[in-house]
Amino acid sequence: MMDQLIFSAEVFLNGLMTGVMYSLVALGFVLIFKASGVFNYAQGVLALFAALTLVGIMDGQVPFRHLINAMFGTHLENFGWTVGPVLAILLTAGVMVILAILIEKLVLQHLVGQEPIILFMATIGLAYFLEGLGDVMWGADIKTLDVGLPQGISETIEQVTANWFGYGFFIDRLDIWATIIAALLVAALVAFSQYTKQGRAMRAVADDHQAALSVGISLQFIWIMVWSIAGFVALVAGIMWGTKSGVQFSLSLIALKALPVLMLGGFTSIPGAIVGGLIIGVGEKLFEFWIGPLVGGATENWFAYVLALIFLVFRPQGLFGERIIERV
């Protein structure tokens, strides 16, 4: 019985860490949704794209080499240099900003004032496009990403818990770092949206495009800014997930995990994304631990969705979401 409790506690902690990772992706969603009313399905693919670009820059890969090789019969591989992690991250951030500008110019500008569901479907199209682009640009093989974040089991925690409970908890050091970085990121984002002029403008745009335009806020600038920030958050998420499980297609599927997180937390709330992420992370790990063996396992695939679905039936706006008021 005691063992079960301790195991559960460990599962709980691991769930918290996973939840933080979900929150990181969910944050990107919330940011874009708050600022433009766009529900950005492409956030996961953005993370994948950022991670691919980061690896590509670090290894000095020639972009589009497969395409160029196929078109001209050449055998390009690498430029032959490698780039340090810090510079590579900065360069990737630059690429994400360019991407944000392009998305704004080519897609969003033409969809101002459309229904949310149309914008949502446009981002699904965007996700497909970016996925193809990322693969064509950098190749689809699984890549390892190492920007110098510590990895592996944390001995300190194992020691301490072993002394306390007689059983060492297994906690990945990467998860701890992810938690710290996520906390910093959230603090910075909240401060930005609450205390700066651009942040206020961002919230104004989210409330009402037309009204924001009429008081002289540049919609274009705000959207580019928000998508750049979302690209940056995607980069951070991409680094974390990429370091954890390699840069590969499945990375873009974590976006699908972030969706129930958002439904639970409410689409417009940054704290909601965090709390929702933690609930889903802990919930699915505990459910898998307790109920999983009884029903054949792999419940993590659907638990988050079903939980969110049941929750939504009772509280359609999510935990922290704004109440939806509809009038005819």
Add this chain to the structure above:
Amino acid sequence: MFYREAGDFKTSYRDDGQTFPIRLDRFGYYAILGVAAMVVPFVINDYWASAVLLPFLIYAIASLGLNILTGYAGQVSLGTGGFMAVGAYAVYKLMTAFPDISILIHILLAGGITAMVGIAFGLPSLRIKGFYLAVATLAAQFFLVWLFNKVPWFYNYSASGQITAPERTVLGWAVTGPAASPAAKYLVCLAFVFLAAWIARNLTRGMIGRKWMAIRDMDIAAEIIGVNPLTAKLSAFGVSSFFVGISGALLFAVYLGAAEVGEAFGINKSFLVLFMVIIGGLGSIFGSFAGAAFMVLMPVLLKNLLVGTLGWPTDLAAYIELMIVGALIIFFLIVEPHGLARLWRLVKEKLRLWPFPH
């Protein structure tokens, strides 16, 4: 010039309200149907059946189903793949449990079972709407796929976890299993497509269809004018899932022959059908066909062009296909939100006036 309706006068409401009010359209439709039923089965070969015609017909049914739900009733669903899986597994269980009953009945029953599952997952639509609902339907997608993967009863405890269609005949012709001829498979699919399109067309222009459209356009206002949102939404989910289930059953039993749920009915299938509906045109029967044809033909053409003609590697062609699909979705949403169906309508209007520009 080519397309005229001058002299095509209606003298009764009945004439005016029919599906193809223009004579040219009507004869064109009969001609296409005649060719599809009388000519194609004799010239069909394996390549055309498996690469183009069967997937087109089967996805056209799924696309009709999703179009009813999304295009007519305004409820976005990302669970299509899961509901297709329900149809496939239902028909598999029925085929193996009652081998003496005709497969056609099994397929219809599979549609019915899917309709019930669809209604169950459609219940939350009464409380949540828009993309909240779209995400909620993902619950159906993932839960159903997991269920069919984990519960051995659904795949009859087979060792591989796959389901394989046994041979079944219609009027003495094998339509499932390895011995089935392309013409037999094609004709079965064609019959179901005809039936589905006919039902869909007549439902959507009748009272139920008007209720769906009222709900789509503004649900609260619709409720005020006397549309019951409960029955309207759930009937949309039911009818839509019925079609999707039939298409899943056909996809598994007639087209694939064997299926593994994660591969054949994953989330990508949901998106594929959604794209068909968007590209073809939301809220249009013709659009469902156009979208299905487009999404089935485009990869074939691209593959022939890039891999066959230019000699590029297959994986590169697949990524470029992804990019093109994505770009097209965005393009259609920006330029022509009503999809190919709207383009077709524009062409008809131009042809009516041709050669005069105005």
